[in-house]
Amino acid sequence: MKDSQKVVVIGGGAAGMASAASARRVNKDAKITVIEASKYVSYGSCGIPYYLGSLIDDVSKLVTYTPEQFKKERNVEVLINSYVTKIDASSKTVKYISEKGEEKEIEFDSLVLATGAKPFIPKMEGLNLKGIYTVRFLEGAAKLREDLASSKKVTIIGAGYIGLELAENFKKLNKEVTILELLPRPMPNVDVEIASIIEQELKKNGVKLELNKKVVGFEGKDRVERVVTEDSKYETDIVIVAVGVRPNVTLAKQIGVELGKSGAIKTNFRMETNIKGIFAAGDNSEAYHIVLNTPVYIPLAHTANKMGYVAGANAAGGNEEFPGIVGSSITKVFNLEIGRTGVGEEEAKKFGIETKSVFIKSMSRAGYYPERKEIWIKLILEKSSNIIIGGQIVGYEGVWGRIAALTFAITNKFTPKQVLFTDLPYAPPFNPVWDPLIVAARVALR
Numbered sequence: 001m002k003d004s005q006k007v008v009v010i011g012g013g014a015a016g017m018a019s020a021a022s023a024r025r026v027n028k029d030a031k032i033t034v035i036e037a038s039k040y041v042s043y044g045s046c047g048i049p050y051y052l053g054s055l056i057d058d059v060s061k062l063v064t065y066t067p068e069q070f071k072k073e074r075n076v077e078v079l080i081n082s083y084v085t086k087i088d089a090s091s092k093t094v095k096y097i098s099e100k101g102e103e104k105e106i107e108f109d110s111l112v113l114a115t116g117a118k119p120f121i122p123k124m125e126g127l128n129l130k131g132i133y134t135v136r137f138l139e140g141a142a143k144l145r146e147d148l149a150s151s152k153k154v155t156i157i158g159a160g161y162i163g164l165e166l167a168e169n170f171k172k173l174n175k176e177v178t179i180l181e182l183l184p185r186p187m188p189n190v191d192v193e194i195a196s197i198i199e200q201e202l203k204k205n206g207v208k209l210e211l212n213k214k215v216v217g218f219e220g221k222d223r224v225e226r227v228v229t230e231d232s233k234y235e236t237d238i239v240i241v242a243v244g245v246r247p248n249v250t251l252a253k254q255i256g257v258e259l260g261k262s263g264a265i266k267t268n269f270r271m272e273t274n275i276k277g278i279f280a281a282g283d284n285s286e287a288y289h290i291v292l293n294t295p296v297y298i299p300l301a302h303t304a305n306k307m308g309y310v311a312g313a314n315a316a317g318g319n320e321e322f323p324g325i326v327g328s329s330i331t332k333v334f335n336l337e338i339g340r341t342g343v344g345e346e347e348a349k350k351f352g353i354e355t356k357s358v359f360i361k362s363m364s365r366a367g368y369y370p371e372r373k374e375i376w377i378k379l380i381l382e383k384s385s386n387i388i389i390g391g392q393i394v395g396y397e398g399v400w401g402r403i404a405a406l407t408f409a410i411t412n413k414f415t416p417k418q419v420l421f422t423d424l425p426y427a428p429p430f431n432p433v434w435d436p437l438i439v440a441a442r443v444a445l446r
Contacts, residue, residue: 012036015282016114018308053169125217339403342390362436366428
């Protein structure tokens with residue numbers, strides 16, 4: 001009798017647990033094991049800013065499934081607090097330190113690397129001081145929330161997604177919030193017109209936004225008291241470093257898994273690495289960008305889940321492909337919703353794509369309907385083909401649906417005329433009869 005296939009997944013985040021669940025759907029007899037270094041699996045790290053802001057009262061509510069549920073409902077063995085020390089690709093074994101501190105070994109027929117990403121922390125003086133945090137893992141979230149209770153002045157380094165979400169939530173706790181951003185605008189992955197609206201929203205809500213500020217260190221006795229930039233010092237009680245993440249590829253490099261130009265793991269459309277039987281998925285891996293026609297590193301939760309779905313299915317003997325991404329994302333800061341998809345003008349220029357663009361301001365509902373709100377849309381088109389390759393939308397309602405529609409349009413290489421004649425639904429509580437997205441397409445046709 002043939003032994004059951006052995007699938008091992010390293011990492012219990014979004015991609016890892018999606019891999020395990022997908023592997024089980026494909027192969028009901030496989031022996032599936034997940035090894036996770038922390039005590040949590042299947043949790044929503046995107047919810048941490050809202051837990052810190054007390055919108056979510058218990059950190060456990062960010063956990064979708066427990067190890068016990070995975071064992072009971074999917075027959076997946078989840079080893080928490082277990083740290084992988086070595087992978088042997090030739091003998092197909094993984095060595096790890098168990099929760100009890102014992103050195104153990106497990107065999108695999110196929111392996112999924114879902115080791116995720118780790119916060120990027122630039123070299124700065126005084127990083128060892130208490131009161132300096134990153135926001136990535138649940139373990140540190142409870143401690144940070146406890147520390148916030150006795151802190152008044154909060155400094156956030158970085159004005160990206162996490163930085164803006166933290167600023168909103170800390171202001172709701174009546175903190176004095178300062179954001180220090182290295183670049184000349186917040187949300188550097190959106191274009192100037194959109195960034196300026198975001199900047200106004202931050203300042204309107206009492207956030208001190210300091211641009212073109214390079215942080216070089218921290219001062220204090222045992223605990224941080226000041227953030228030091230090249231030209232200024234900022235008094236603070238607590239600091240959150242939110243300047244992005246880097247792929248966690250330590251194990252991958254140890255066994256010769258090939259990395260892409262971004263430094264993340266290189267895979268094919270089946271999420272296979274260059275080593276037979278070893279797959280990768282999630283925030284440690286590159287994804288194919290449909291617009292740019294090249295692998296990129298854009299670590300986002302929804303991408304990680306889909307990568308995991310594909311990697312797990314194929315690791316268990318299935319045949320799935322991950323077609324790629326267009327880099328869609330959405331967030332909010334205070335009352336302003338912010339969405340983007342495809343590529344921006346600066347990004348396109350870096351890849352040698354000549355563009356043209358339109359930028360319009362409209363309203364979210366019919367002119368006669370109460371409580372209509374402002375919305376701004378920017379479309380970026382490839383000049384030679386007139387195909388829409390990017391879109392950015394900010395507004396006080398209705399951004400998600402329109403950025404979702406643009407995502408479909410960009411994925412399918414629509415022109416403005418095709419968007420113009422797309423049969424978008426209409427009713428006064430939701431949009432004007434000429435939806436702002438259709439208006440932007442009409443302007444692009446002129």
